[in-house]
Amino acid sequence: MTETEERPYHHGSLRDALLSAAEETLREQGQDELSLRELARQVGVSHAAPRRHFRDRQALLDALAISGFERLGEQLRQSIAAAEDDFASRLRAAVGTFVRFATQDAALLELMFSTKHREGAEPVREAAGSAFEHLPQLIEQGQDEGAIAPSTSPQSGIVLLATVQGIATLINGGMVEAGMLDELTDRAVEQFLRGNRPD
Structure with a gap:
């Protein structure tokens, strides 16, 4: 299976899940460790899925x-x-x-x-x-x-x-x-x- 097949593209509340995971990473590891790809892995979606809500890392930080x-x-x-x-x-x-x-x-x-x-x-x-x-x-x-x-x-x-x-x-x-x-x-x-x- 490819990564996309293993991890679904859709998520019921993906934006909230990504923000929650991002805040936890920020608190525990610092801002430098935040990446959309790693957050996608944490919440269990394809690496492309976060870009439906955040066009890039800066958009995530702003949110x-x-x-x-x-x-x-x-x-x-x-x-x-x-x-x-x-x-x-x-x-x-x-x-x-x-x-x-x-x-x-x-x-x-x-x-x-x-x-x-x-x-x-x-x-x-x-x-x-x-x-x-x-x-x-x-x-x-x-x-x-x-x-x-x-x-x-x-x-x-x-x-x-x-x-x-x-x-x-x-x-x-x-x-x-x-x-x-x-x-x-x-x-x-x-x-x-x-x-x-x-x-």
């Missing part, structure tokens, strides 16, 4: 990044909705969700942010914008409640996330003990609140 941003955005929305209504509680919930994603899916997050800066990656950038669309709303809520100064810019929320992503990177790299994650994240949020407190 992985979009999927990651969509999942992160949904997790952020759910955590904010489940938190208490006040700004500080909702901010802590969002930051906690982000830092958990950054530690549990570090390789995916790195791919997400590196891919969105690639020329021609508008769909990835749109997914990223949608994932973080709650940040300006949160800043506005904090201003309305008087928890932060009216001059606080929406970009300050991005700076806070960049700070906790840095914390996650230190933990992922073994430079900081994993047990310090919550403490350091809480400290970053407290510094943000103090630094933007109304005069």
Whole structure:
């Protein structure tokens, strides 16, 4: 039998299966090990079958990044909705969700942010914008409640996330003990609140 005969071309949910396998490979072996041919072997289809959904490896990486941003955005929305209504509680919930994603899916997050800066990656950038669309709303809520100064810019929320992503990177790299994650994240949020407190 040929490879095509041994492995069926069709698959009930091939795109989802390929993305799932790709994410597992990314997590365990890194981005350099991702290939359409190897993913086809893993999910049990012919080597040509993945090209029905991804024209090349870059298309697969873009789809992985979009999927990651969509999942992160949904997790952020759910955590904010489940938190208490006040700004500080909702901010802590969002930051906690982000830092958990950054530690549990570090390789995916790195791919997400590196891919969105690639020329021609508008769909990835749109997914990223949608994932973080709650940040300006949160800043506005904090201003309305008087928890932060009216001059606080929406970009300050991005700076806070960049700070906790840095914390996650230190933990992922073994430079900081994993047990310090919550403490350091809480400290970053407290510094943000103090630094933007109304005069």
